[in-house]
Amino acid sequence: xxxxxxxxxxxxxxxxxxxxxxxxxxxxxxxxxxxxxxxxxxxxxxxxxxxxxxxxxxxxxxxxxxxxxxxxxxxxxxxxxxxxxxxxxxxxxxxxxxxxxxxxxxxxxxxxxxxxxxxxxxxxxxxxxxxxxxxxxxxxxxxxxxxxxxxxxxxxxxxxxxxxxxxxxxxxxxxxxxxxxxxxxxxxxxxxxxxxxxxxxxxxxxxxxxxxxxxxxxxxxxxxxxxxxxxxxxxxxxxxxxxxxxxxxxxxxxxxxxxxxxxxxxxxxxxxxxxxxxxxxxxxxxxxxxxxxxxxxxxxxxxxxxxxxxxxxxxxxxxxxxxxxxxxxxxxxxxxxxxxxxxxxxxxxxxxxxxxxxxxxxxxxxxxxxxxxxxxxxxxxxxxxxxxxxxxxxxxxxxxxxxxxxxxxxxxxxxxxxxxxxxxxxxxxxxxxxxxxxxxxxxxxxxxxxxxxxxxxxxxxxxxxxxxxxxxxxxxxxxxxxxxxxxxxxxxxxxxxxxxxxxxxxxxxxxxxxxxxxxxxxxxxxxxxxxxxxxxxxxxxxxxxxxxxxxxxxxxxxxxxxxxxxxxxxxxxxxxxxxxxxxxxxxxxxxxxxxxxxxxxxxxxxxxxxxxxxxxxxxxxxxxxxxxxxxxxxxxxxxxxxxxxxxxxxxxxxxxxxxxxxxxxxxxxxxxxxxxxxxxxxxxxxxxxxxxxxxxxxxxxxxxxxxxxxxxxxxxxxxxxxxxxxxxxxxxxxxxxxxxxxxxxxxxxxxxxxxxxxxxxxxxxxxxxxxxxxxxxxxxxxxxxxxxxxxxxxxxxxxxxxxxxxxxxxxxxxxxxxxxxxxxxxxxxxxxxxxxxxxxxxxxxxxxxxxxxxxxxxxxxxxxxxxxxx
DNA sequence: TCTCCTACGTTTTTT
DNA sequence: ACGTAGGAGA
Numbered sequence: 001x002x003x004x005x006x007x008x009x010x011x012x013x014x015x016x017x018x019x020x021x022x023x024x025x026x027x028x029x030x031x032x033x034x035x036x037x038x039x040x041x042x043x044x045x046x047x048x049x050x051x052x053x054x055x056x057x058x059x060x061x062x063x064x065x066x067x068x069x070x071x072x073x074x075x076x077x078x079x080x081x082x083x084x085x086x087x088x089x090x091x092x093x094x095x096x097x098x099x100x101x102x103x104x105x106x107x108x109x110x111x112x113x114x115x116x117x118x119x120x121x122x123x124x125x126x127x128x129x130x131x132x133x134x135x136x137x138x139x140x141x142x143x144x145x146x147x148x149x150x151x152x153x154x155x156x157x158x159x160x161x162x163x164x165x166x167x168x169x170x171x172x173x174x175x176x177x178x179x180x181x182x183x184x185x186x187x188x189x190x191x192x193x194x195x196x197x198x199x200x201x202x203x204x205x206x207x208x209x210x211x212x213x214x215x216x217x218x219x220x221x222x223x224x225x226x227x228x229x230x231x232x233x234x235x236x237x238x239x240x241x242x243x244x245x246x247x248x249x250x251x252x253x254x255x256x257x258x259x260x261x262x263x264x265x266x267x268x269x270x271x272x273x274x275x276x277x278x279x280x281x282x283x284x285x286x287x288x289x290x291x292x293x294x295x296x297x298x299x300x301x302x303x304x305x306x307x308x309x310x311x312x313x314x315x316x317x318x319x320x321x322x323x324x325x326x327x328x329x330x331x332x333x334x335x336x337x338x339x340x341x342x343x344x345x346x347x348x349x350x351x352x353x354x355x356x357x358x359x360x361x362x363x364x365x366x367x368x369x370x371x372x373x374x375x376x377x378x379x380x381x382x383x384x385x386x387x388x389x390x391x392x393x394x395x396x397x398x399x400x401x402x403x404x405x406x407x408x409x410x411x412x413x414x415x416x417x418x419x420x421x422x423x424x425x426x427x428x429x430x431x432x433x434x435x436x437x438x439x440x441x442x443x444x445x446x447x448x449x450x451x452x453x454x455x456x457x458x459x460x461x462x463x464x465x466x467x468x469x470x471x472x473x474x475x476x477x478x479x480x481x482x483x484x485x486x487x488x489x490x491x492x493x494x495x496x497x498x499x500x501x502x503x504x505x506x507x508x509x510x511x512x513x514x515x516x517x518x519x520x521x522x523x524x525x526x527x528x529x530x531x532x533x534x535x536x537x538x539x540x541x542x543x544x545x546x547x548x549x550x551x552x553x554x555x556x557x558x559x560x561x562x563x564x565x566x567x568x569x570x571x572x573x574x575x576x577x578x579x580x581x582x583x584x585x586x587x588x589x590x591x592x593x594x595x596x597x598x599x600x601x602x603x604x605x606x607x608x609x610x611x612x613x614x615x616x617x618x619x620x621x622x623x624x625x626x627x628x629x630x631x632x633x634x635x636x637x638x639x640x641x642x643x644x645x646x647x648x649x650x651x652x653x654x655x656x657x658x659x660x661x662x663x664x665x666x667x668x669x670x671x672x673x674x675x676x677x678x679x680x681x682x683x684x685x686x687x688x689x690x691x692x693x694x695x696x697x698x699x700x701x702x703x704x705x706x707x708x709x710x711x712x713x714x715x716x717x718x719x720x721x722x723x724x725x726x727x728x729x730x731x732x733x734x735x736x737x738x739x740x741x742x743x744x745x746x747x748x749x750x751x752x753x754x755x756x757x758x759x760x761x762x763x764x765x766x767x768x769x770x771x772x773x774x775x776x777x778x779x780x781x782x783x784x785x786x787x788x789x790x791x792x793x794x795x796x797x798x799x800x801x802x803x804x805x806x807x808x809x810x811x812x813x814x815x816x817x818x819x820x821x822x823x824x825x826x827x828x829x830x831x832x833x834x835x836x837x838x839x840x841x842x843x844x845x846x847x848x849x850x851x852x853x854x855x856x857x858x859x860x861x862x863x864x865x866x867x868x869x870x
Numbered sequence: 871t872c873t874c875c876t877a878c879g880t881t882t883t884t885t
Numbered sequence: 886a887c888g889t890a891g892g893a894g895a
Contacts, residue, residue, distance in 0.1 A: 092884065121885045145885080221885045256884095349883065448881050470883080504871095511871050623885060642882045664881055682882085705880065706886035873895080880887090 035073050035106055039066075046336075046369045047071045050080060050248070053269075053363035054336040055356070059400045060385070060688035061376030061648065064338055065095075068250055069102040071336060072114075076107075081247040083113040087268065089120050090252040093624050095646065096122075099252070116246070120261050122623045124224035128231075129619075131238060135227040136214040140615060142488060143622040144213075144220045147481065148497045149173050152216075156208055160201065167198045176206050180222025181350030183229060183260040186210060217494055225260045232267045243272035247334065254339030254359070258350035266362070269335040335363065341396050342389050343685050345642060347671070347678050357396060374400045374688075376648055378407025380724040381694045385687035387721040392677045400688075409726040410687070410694045412717055417701040417708075418656070422454040425653050425697065426462050429636060432651060439465060441650035443637040445686050447662040451655065452638050459636065469639035475621060479586065479597040480604055484621060486576050490560050491618055494528040503533075506585035508549040514542065530557070556580065569614040573605050641682045644689050652690035655697040657683075658711035661704075683716050696720075 036044055043063055046056045047070045058064035072088065075081050090096045096118050103114065116123060125143065132139040144152070153169040153176075175197055179189050186207035194203030213219060219227065232239040249269050251257070257265070337359065344353040360366040374382055382402050389395070415421040429442055444455055452468060459466045474480060482505055488498035504510045522532035536542060537551040560576055567575070577583045583601065586594050611617035637649070656662055663679035671678065687694050698713045830842045843853050 119885065125885090143885085224885080346883075348881085450880080473884090507872085509871070513871080640882060661881090666881065703886080871895100873893100875893085876891090878888105878890090880889105 033074075033077060035070055035077075039063075039070065040373055042369055042371050042373070043067050043070075046338075046371065047074050049336075049367055049369070050075060050078070051334055053334075053359075053366040055254070055359040055363075055366050055368045056336065056338040056371060057368065057396055057398055058338050058340055058371040059374060059398045060340065060343060060685070061374040062371035062400070063373075063375060064252075064340075064371070065098060065102060067371070068252060068338055069099055069106055071250065072099075072103060072117075073106050075248050084115050085245060085247040086114065086116060086250065087123070087246040087248070088114065088117040088250040088252075089123060089265075090117075091119060091256055093119055093122075095119075095252055119623070120264070121221055121224045122620075124228050124264065125219075125619075125623060127228050127242070128219065128224055131231050131235075134231050134235065134238075135219070135223070137219060137227075138217050140217070140492065140619065142216070142218040142492065142495055142498075142618070143224070144218050144497070145476070145622055146173065147476070148218075149176075149220050151497060151500075152212060153205070153209060156205055156212065157198075160198075160205070162198045162201065172197055172202070172205060175202060176209060177222060178350060179206065180220075180226050181258040181260055183226060183263045185226065185230065215494075216496060217492060218497070222260070225264050229260065229263050229267065232264075239267055240272045242268055243270060243333075249333070249335040251335070251337040251339075254337035255341050255344035255353055255356040256339070256346050256351045257355050259352055259355075262352065262355050262362075265335070269333060269363075271333045340398075341394075342392070342398065342681055343645060345645065345678060345682050345685060347674065348667070353394065357394065368396075370398050372398050372400055374402045374404075376691055377402060377688060377694075378404050378692055380406050380409045381687060381690050381692075383724040384410040384694070384720050385684050387724070388687065388716060388719050389680060389684040391719050392680055394674075394677060408693055409724055410696060410720065411726050411728045412657075412696045412698070412720070413728045414713065415697060415699045418451070418454055418699045418703065421655050421697050421699045422458040425455070425655060425695075426458045426464065428653070428695070429464060430462065437651060439634045439636045442653070443639065443644065443647070443649040443651070443689065444653040444655065445639060445641045445644045445689065447641055447656050447664060447682070449640055451661075455638055455655075459638075465633060465635035466638050467633075467635045469637055470643040474600070474603075477597070477600060479600055482582065483573070483577060483601055483604055484618070486580060486582070487573060487614060487618060489530065489557060490564060490572075490576070491614055493530045493557075493561075496522070496529040499529050499533075502580075502582075503553065506581045508553065509545055510549055510553070514546050514550065517541065530554070564614065569611070569617060570605055570608045572614065573608055577601060577605075641686045645685055648689050648691055650691045651693040651695075652686065653695050653697070654683075654686050655699075656702075657696050657698045657714035657717055658702065659714055660709075660711060661702065662714055663716070680716060680719075 036047065039047060040063075043066065046054065046067045050071075056064070056067060058067065068088070072086060075086060076083065088099065090099065099117060100114065103117075118126075128135060128137070129139045129141070132141060150169045150173050153172050154164065157164055157167065157169055157172070175193075179193075186203060189203050189206065191203065194200070194206070196202060197205065213223070232242075246268060249265065251265060337356070339356050341353055341356050344351060344356070347353060355362075360368060377385070379402055382400050382404075386400050413424065415424055425444065429439075432442060433439065446452055446455075449470070456466065456468070458464075475484070482502055485498035485501040488495045489502070493499075500515060503515060518529055518532045518536060521536055522529050525532065525535070527535075533550055534554050537547060537554055540547070542550065556579060560572065560579075563575065564572055583598065586597050586601075589597075608614075608617050611620065637647075659665070662683070663676055667675035667679055669675075696717070698711070698717065700710060701708055702711050703709070828842055832840055832842060841853050
């Protein structure tokens with residue numbers, strides 16, 4: 001980590017002004033310190049406009065992070081604030097790390113002194129720990145993740161005799177999350193909404209969930225912000241303290257903020273004022289009835305109320321029911337939000353695009369700066385992306401431009417089915433590789449993760465190195481959560497959830513019956529589960545076997561707790577894992593991923609070194625633990641469009657542009673037009689990830705949940721500008737032939753797409769289908785029509801697909817032919833292990849290509865370097 | 871208490 | 886089609 005101290009130490013600022021000289025310093029900004037050089041005028045404006053609210057609309061690839069970090073450097077070098085007086089929030093740890101890193105580079109050394117640069121949740125959590133007692137918590141409270149949350153809710157549902165089949169805990173967790181995202185405490189949830197769960201019990205369950213959290217000394221992610229908000233509202237003195245501390249606020253990805261985050265920011269961004277003077281603007285209705293249970297301090301009703309988001313009302317309507325005369329301009333201080341409404345893709349988890357669309361309303365006098373110069377993509381790619389996103393209505397409107405050359409056109413390629421799509425992309429990647437492209441500069445961005453499988457299969461077969469980005473987070477893996485549960489029980493004996501998780505892991509003969517008994521005991525005596533266990537062991541309520549094992553468990557934990565005093569926390573963790581039999585459990589496990597799990601456990605112990613002690617480790621683990629890195633090797637990246645946000649690659653493959661998949665039918669059903677716009681933004685994000693090549697694909701047939709469906713090309717294809725797009729032919733090599741028999745009945749489903757009946761996309765699909773399904777008449781009427789909708793270029797049109805269809809059934813033929821001929825070090829019927837497919841037996845060898853019958857995954861062709869002897 | 875079978879639910883993801 | 890979670894039976 002880096003240390004950043006006083007502004008005077010900043011190297012890249014040769015002769016800055018002393019701390020008091022802010023104004024003078026600004027006056028000479030036109031000369032400008034070194035770090036400002038290389039910024040374009042808009043960027044520079046965004047960096048130098050330090051006073052008042054600023055919204056920077058930063059399109060994709062316009063240097064957003066650079067602006068943010070340079071702005072911080074500027075604030076520091078101008079002596080306007082010390083590092084600890086700048087609040088700088090991001091959404092992800094990755095983004096926070098990136099900023100720290102860039103800042104460190106820019107400043108030459110130094111960043112540990114930015115204590116308030118972090119994610120919303122980590123900063124919210126830190127504030128909450130400081131005032132934990134005001135939320136009936138202790139400062140060492142546990143942060144529960146979704147899993148713990150659901151288990152806790154399950155217990156509540158059981159206690160309330162609610163049928164979990166009808167009212168799943170997951171659903172309740174989702175509702176509660178949603179309420180918290182909107183800044184609603186139990187008493188503020190509109191009664192109609194609270195009633196939808198379990199015949200009106202929803203609100204009560206939320207309330208008792210909160211109570212249980214306090215008893216467990218735990219908070220969920222939502223609480224990290226919501227409890228802050230409550231504390232700020234109920235304790236103006238504390239709020240003022242933070243308002244005074246933070247001279248500058250910077251927010252990254254503002255378009256992704258939810259209501260709770262907005263409220264949190266708003267509270268902090270008001271200039272500190274003496275209580276009698278405070279007159280914050282009220283957003284939403286003034287002290288609505290839902291505010292009833294809250295209140296107390298005179299300030300409470302003045303400070304804003306959570307808006308009740310009402311998608312139906314126009315955005316203006318829900319605003320400011322306060323008369324203009326009453327609405328003094330809030331004293332907002334220096335807040336700078338950076339975002340891009342065109343990249344808002346998290347509406348489904350509570351992000352309010354409205355926050356950014358309404359910025360200048362919420363922060364009157366805001367200066368809006370648009371960054372529209374794109375430094376990433378070539379002309380064609382940028383034009384395609386811009387044209388696509390221009391179909392959205394609810395935009396602030398930006399026009400991205402580039403000074404780069406046009407480059408290659410965006411390609412659109414159709415394939416018969418998803419397998420051919422994967423095959424074709426595989427070939428194109430190999431071709432790019434031959435042209436000297438780095439695999440690290442190639443990414444495949446899918447809409448849904450199930451699309452990844454086909455590519456993985458294909459790449460394994462080809463021996464093409466790839467890496468999946470995203471997927472389950474490190475600390476979400478079962479073995480990590482188990483290990484953490486052990487440590488949590490050691491650290492805080494009242495952590496019932498953790499104790500319950502590992503009481504019978506590994507198997508100790510302490511099953512449901514025992515746990516139930518402990519629960520009863522604990523509830524009766526109002527003591528934690530662990531203490532109940534200790535007490536029960538002294539009685540003869542349990543069968544001797546269970547009693548013995550429970551006694552051992554209690555004794556073990558007592559011993560570990562004692563050892564904690566004298567043992568380094570990493571050593572302790574190792575001891576716990578060994579003595580508990582947990583490591584052994586996985587060593588004995590013969591399943592495919594056991595080895596990986598043991599590896600993960602080692603990694604966990606290693607990662608503990610970065611922390612001072614067990615307590616510190618546990619406090620941060622759920623907030624900052626990251627997925628395993630190891631991105632050293634040259635490999636193709638495979639990820640969802642969502643996880644691609646913020647990344648860029650020379651070559652981007654965008655498969656699966658089909659109605660129903662992309663745009664996702666479900667989003668359309670659930671969110672209607674807003675959903676469609678969000679999907680379109682997703683497309684825009686996908687395209688703008690590409691620097692030099694963007695390649696779009698659609699398949700005519702795709703297997704969804706097991707059954708094959710005929711699909712039609714995405715309407716987004718029709719929204720691409722023909723001048724920048726080229727239709728190409730699939731290089732899939734098509735092993736097509738046996739599958740026929742798609743009846744016309746498939747088209748009955750098309751009603752689902754209702755309004756698309758008349759679009760060129762639909763007609764194109766129909767033409768395709770007629771050719772594919774009937775395989776009789778190629779090139780039906782609508783076809784030329786659609787081709788003209790792309791108006792396109794020289795490339796072969798879709799008609800030529802049919803001629804390719806009947807190619808010989810090569811299956812994996814080419815692949816085998818391509819094998820290097822070197823003899824494999826494996827022999828027939830060798831027992832082998834593969835990272836992904838697990839254990840198996842070699843059934844066929846061809847050069848370095850092995851055919852392996854996997855125990856779990858079935859028969860696969862694999863390059864020998866991907867397996868090892870078992 | 872453990873194991874096997876059935877039934878369900880399958881977009882996106884952070885903290 | 887497939888993986889998992891929860892329930893029923895050994």
